[in-house]
Amino acid sequence: MFLRSGRHDAVKRVTCPGPPPSVASPHCHITIAVAIIAGGFAFALPTALADSQGYTSKYDFGTTATEQEIAAVAMAIPADGKGLPPGKGDYATGNTVYETTCAACHGRDLTGVAGLPDMLSGAALRLIGGRGTLASANPLVTVESYWPYATTLFDYIRRAMPFSAPGSLSNDEVYAVTTYILAEGNIVDKTTVIDAETLPKVQMPNRDGFIPDPRPELFK
Amino acid sequence: MPFGRARRVCAERRGYPPGTRLSDASFSAGLEGNISIKWLRRLGVSDKPFYTREETSKYTDLMTTTGKARIFTFTMEAKSVITFPSGEMNLPGPGFYEITGLAWSGRGKIVRVEISTDGGKSWSLAALQDPVLPISQTRFRFPSIWDGTPAIIQSRATDETGYTQPTHQQLFDERGPLESAPLFYHMNGIQSWAIAADGSVKNVHPT
Numbered sequence: 001m002f003l004r005s006g007r008h009d010a011v012k013r014v015t016c017p018g019p020p021p022s023v024a025s026p027h028c029h030i031t032i033a034v035a036i037i038a039g040g041f042a043f044a045l046p047t048a049l050a051d052s053q054g055y056t057s058k059y060d061f062g063t064t065a066t067e068q069e070i071a072a073v074a075m076a077i078p079a080d081g082k083g084l085p086p087g088k089g090d091y092a093t094g095n096t097v098y099e100t101t102c103a104a105c106h107g108r109d110l111t112g113v114a115g116l117p118d119m120l121s122g123a124a125l126r127l128i129g130g131r132g133t134l135a136s137a138n139p140l141v142t143v144e145s146y147w148p149y150a151t152t153l154f155d156y157i158r159r160a161m162p163f164s165a166p167g168s169l170s171n172d173e174v175y176a177v178t179t180y181i182l183a184e185g186n187i188v189d190k191t192t193v194i195d196a197e198t199l200p201k202v203q204m205p206n207r208d209g210f211i212p213d214p215r216p217e218l219f220k
Numbered sequence: 221m222p223f224g225r226a227r228r229v230c231a232e233r234r235g236y237p238p239g240t241r242l243s244d245a246s247f248s249a250g251l252e253g254n255i256s257i258k259w260l261r262r263l264g265v266s267d268k269p270f271y272t273r274e275e276t277s278k279y280t281d282l283m284t285t286t287g288k289a290r291i292f293t294f295t296m297e298a299k300s301v302i303t304f305p306s307g308e309m310n311l312p313g314p315g316f317y318e319i320t321g322l323a324w325s326g327r328g329k330i331v332r333v334e335i336s337t338d339g340g341k342s343w344s345l346a347a348l349q350d351p352v353l354p355i356s357q358t359r360f361r362f363p364s365i366w367d368g369t370p371a372i373i374q375s376r377a378t379d380e381t382g383y384t385q386p387t388h389q390q391l392f393d394e395r396g397p398l399e400s401a402p403l404f405y406h407m408n409g410i411q412s413w414a415i416a417a418d419g420s421v422k423n424v425h426p427t
Contacts, residue, residue, distance in 0.1 A: 073262055079271045121399040135287030139396040141277070146289075149271050156273040210280060210291040 077155040081200030084154065087171035088195035094180025097173045101162045110184050128185040131205055144185030148210055150202035154178050175199075278405040284396050295326040298385045299408040300333055300360070300377040311419035314368035319346075322357045325379035329353065332378040333360040339372035339412070339426050340387065346375070354380075371415045372426055385410055388425060 077083055099108070105125050107113045112125035119125060123140075130140025139145075143153060158174045160166050169177070179194040188194070188202055269275060275292070282289040300323035305311055319337075323330045329352055334343040349359040360375065378384040388409035392398065414424040 070262070074264065076264060076270050076272070078266060078268065123399045134282060134289075135284060137284060137396070139282060139284055139287075141282065141396070143277075146277055146282075147273075148276055152271055152273050152276055155270075160273075209288055210276075211288050213281075213290045213293050213295075215295075 084196035089176025094176035298325040319362040323377035328380040330358040
């Protein structure tokens with residue numbers, strides 16, 4: 001138990017004094033001076049000056065990114081599927097990919113493995129099930145029951161999975177394992193072949209389950 | 221770099237989310253300067269949200285009463301934590317201690333912080349330390365005497381909109397238990413520290 005030490009109103013509000021003007025003023029001048037120097041160097045250094053001081057280019061660092069380098073990181077896929085790469089995947093191939101690269105954490109039955117570090121219940125690793133539970137005391141939040149867009153599944157697997165080696169799956173493998181998860185969740189038929197054309201058309205069960213935040217926007 | 225105004229999330233209709241990622245979240249006040257440096261690798265511009273995994277399955281607030289989830293709920297509501305005594309610390313023995321901590325809200329100024337030393341049964345006002353500014357961490361203080369018996373200490377913040385920090389259980393009741401819901405990512409429930417008779421302080425979740 002803790003006891004109050006004295007009356008509350010005896011506790012004074014502590015006021016934090018700002019620095020005296022004589023201290024604050026030079027500091028501000030220094031800041032401004034640095035900004036001017038940096039700005040001048042970055043934006044106004046003439047080419048002749050750069051040459052005369054031995055710089056090989058205006059900034060003398062970095063290289064221009066190649067088309068391939070840009071393509072390797074410009075991989076975000078929006079809900080309409082724009083930018084989905086060529087390739088395709090089916091259930092059987094996805095099953096193989098899943099068993100070799102996913103099942104260790106997500107479980108052979110796609111319901112998550114319990115007892116992993118920081119994920120003791122395994123619920124966050126669960127991929128399927130839970131339809132109809134969102135309006136209950138124990139909602140089961142999974143790809144099948146909660147995620148509004150199938151494209152998000154492709155995007156996330158490609159950029160972040162498997163956890164131990166993200167980026168190691170080919171586009172075909174990502175399409176295949178996406179197909180496998182969606183089929184196991186009874187969202188697509190097991191005969192479905194998923195590619196850039198078909199993935200954005202997959203109707204997720206909870207597509208209309210999201211609403212804008214109704215609370216007023218502050219600080220307009 | 222910020223496209224939105226500093227320290228604020230851009231509204232969706234204003235082109236969310238650059239303001240968050242590049243201004244608010246990237247500046248770590250008081251730490252080594254290079255901790256605040258973020259390497260901008262790439263700029264992508266889209267006319268609509270990408271609905272990534274984090275946007276759709278994590279930073280959304282499921283409401284179990286309706287089964288619907290609020291989306292783009294990036295504002296952190298009133299929240300607080302006691303920084304002394306807190307987890308992994310050891311109190312040397314009974315005596316005078318100033319309980320202190322930080323409170324903040326994404327919806328304005330902190331107007332009140334209350335302290336409980338009996339696991340939430342009773343609450344008393346803490347003193348706020350100037351400056352008290354909107355969307356800013358606010359220091360609170362609560363001088364008290366520990367008699368050496370086990371105690372659970374908690375802080376509870378209220379912001380200028382009148383919103384008071386809920387208990388974990390209140391959040392679980394609305395959004396589902398921790399194990400089943402995305403609540404883990406957006407959590408402003410009251411934080412509890414248990415102080416044992418030997419003075420050790422541990423993180424607990426009393427119900």
